[in-house]
Amino acid sequence: MAIHNRTLLLRRLSLQSLAMGTEHRLLSINTSNATVRANTADEQFRLPTLPDRITPLARAPEKLGYWCSQFSLHQIATTLMVDF
Template sequence: MNVLADEVRLVQNPALGAVLLWRFVSGYWEGHQQRSSTPLPLCFLVLPIVLHEQTAVFVKSTHKTSGLRAFATKFGESKISKQDLLLAIHERAKAFRELTLESLQLALSAKLVHLDLNGEIFPLSRTRPQVGVPDTVKPLLKESEKLGYWFSQLTLHEIASILKVRL
């Protein structure tokens, strides 16, 4: 097996995905005025954004308080426009669908999150992991939480419009 395939498998695995979804749902819960659950379709946007290095750079460089609109605006402001990265989120979400489902199943099994009958997810624990988190994973956790916070400030329609995706 080649080195690139090994690296992809290390990053794109359901265990990591489960933790990222948990932190996303926790960020959504914390950011929402009424401590509302996360609509299930939003979970399918997390991994394609956070695990895609070029897109994650924009998440990292956007302040939490700036929001999703500021994040999306950055794709057009670069010296070399990166609008194609924003437009590719929808296709990546389709490509990551299986990984997201496997990650969600693992997060549910591990009791990190709960899926209610309305198709909404809420965190069963909001405590951030304190020990045993590799330094390479810590930024991914933070970016997932930030994304959850941003999404909590908007409606599904606004999120879909800003990110140019169909939910």
């Protein structure tokens, strides 16, 4: 019942998100048929290359994500001493 009101409230945020996505070349908007699609790495969007000194750190978020997937949100917040 409240979907219409929520979409009206989030209209500005959606427009800002689309603008940011196109500005950073993450999204492409086709104005002829009003569709949005993500740019893939083989198109105009290229993944950044990491310097050699940062490469070992690139695996750390994956390890943390895997570790966090095994625990509840409360356990993660207590262990990392953060508040969500």
